Structures are given as C-alpha cells and as structure tokens.
Amino acid sequence: MVGDKSTIEKSTVKCPFCQKGDIDITEYSAYYSNTYARAFGKVKKIPLYHEGHIEVHNKCSNCGKSKSELKEVIEKGKTKVMTHEERIAMYKKRGLPLVIGGK
Numbered sequence: 001m002v003g004d005k006s007t008i009e010k011s012t013v014k015c016p017f018c019q020k021g022d023i024d025i026t027e028y029s030a031y032y033s034n035t036y037a038r039a040f041g042k043v044k045k046i047p048l049y050h051e052g053h054i055e056v057h058n059k060c061s062n063c064g065k066s067k068s069e070l071k072e073v074i075e076k077g078k079t080k081v082m083t084h085e086e087r088i089a090m091y092k093k094r095g096l097p098l099v100i101g102g103k
C-alpha cells in the first residue's frame with residue numbers, strides 16, 4: 001500500500017549476478033505527497049505520486065559488478081508492477097477524475 005511518505009529501509013542483499021557478494025542497499029518506497037492548486041476560487045488538493053527506488057552503496061566485491069548494474073537488476077526484482085486494474089482501483093479509491101478509453 002502506498003502511504004503519504006516514503007519509507008526508507010536499509011538492507012543487505014546477495015549479489016544478483018554471482019549470489020555471493022554482499023550488496024548494501026537502501027530502499028525508498030513509493031509514496032504520495034499533496035500539492036495544492038487554486039482553481040475557480042477554491043483550493044484543490046492534488047495527490048502527487050512518487051515512484052519508489054533503491055540506492056546501491058557498493059559494487060560487488062566478489063564479481064565486481066558496478067553499482068549501476070546491480071541497481072538495475074535489484075530494482076527490477078523489487079518493483080512490483082501494478083496491473084491496469086489495480087491502477088484503476090487505486091485511482092477510484094482516491095476519487096480522482098478518471099477517463100479511460102473514452103466513449
């Protein structure tokens with residue numbers, strides 16, 4: 001579930017390439033922040049979605065893969081891909097105006 005602020009979690013994972021080296025990472029979860037827009041004399045709250053990401057702090061000491069290579073693979077494994085239906089359900093829940101396909 002996506003909260004109002006990013007949760008930051010530090011952990012150590014095994015290198016995805018060689019399964020031997022220890023890689024220190026920090027995970028930043030996806031979150032919403034609110035921005036405010038003034039329209040027609042009213043102030044409207046607009047949720048702004050921020051994607052989660054990870055930070056890799058060291059290259060693999062065993063196979064020597066670089067931080068950027070590790071980040072790409074680890075991030076792919078961590079990021080939960082949201083289905084189209086999940087996205088719609090999430091937007092609906094938040095009461096955002098939604099136009100899909102159009103009719």
Ligand SMILES: [Zn+2]
Pocket residue numbers: 015016017018019020021060061062063064065
């Ligand atoms: Zn490695």
